[in-house]
Amino acid sequence: MTQANNPLHGIKLETIVTELVEKYGWEELGSRINIQCFKDNPSVKSSLKFLRKTPWARDKVEYLYLKANKLPLPPPKDDNRGSFAAKTRPAKVKTPAAKPVSNKTVAAKADSDTASTESTTPVNADIWGASSN
Numbered sequence: 001m002t003q004a005n006n007p008l009h010g011i012k013l014e015t016i017v018t019e020l021v022e023k024y025g026w027e028e029l030g031s032r033i034n035i036q037c038f039k040d041n042p043s044v045k046s047s048l049k050f051l052r053k054t055p056w057a058r059d060k061v062e063y064l065y066l067k068a069n070k071l072p073l074p075p076p077k078d079d080n081r082g083s084f085a086a087k088t089r090p091a092k093v094k095t096p097a098a099k100p101v102s103n104k105t106v107a108a109k110a111d112s113d114t115a116s117t118e119s120t121t122p123v124n125a126d127i128w129g130a131s132s133n
Helices: 013-032 044-053 055-068 103-117
Strands: none
Touching: 013 044, 013 055, 044 055
16 A cells, blocks of 8 residues: 555545635635635635646645645655755855046056056965975
8 A cells, every 4th residue: 555654645636725715714714825726705615716727736635634634744845946944055255336537547556456466475375385496
């Protein structure tokens, strides 16, 4: 028996939605699971149509059903879409806006850079150490 550990085996999606609506009502169901078919002109028929086409929404409804009826919960699934709670996003770093530079400033800086690199100190001396040839 391949469905021995599946607590939803033999329970129709229509039964799940109907029981959740009886227990919570459409408004509470829409606030618990943020799905538009529970919020805007809800009906069992339109909800079933949406849930059959949308696996992530169906998973949420089935999870709520299991939790509400105190049935064993399935192990967490890997969400290939990525959830906000599971992933940490790197902090955005503000970079200062580049100031407009005139051609005269660029030329003067280039001349000063060339003069400083022509000295006896190698360019990467601070990283690799000064070489004594």
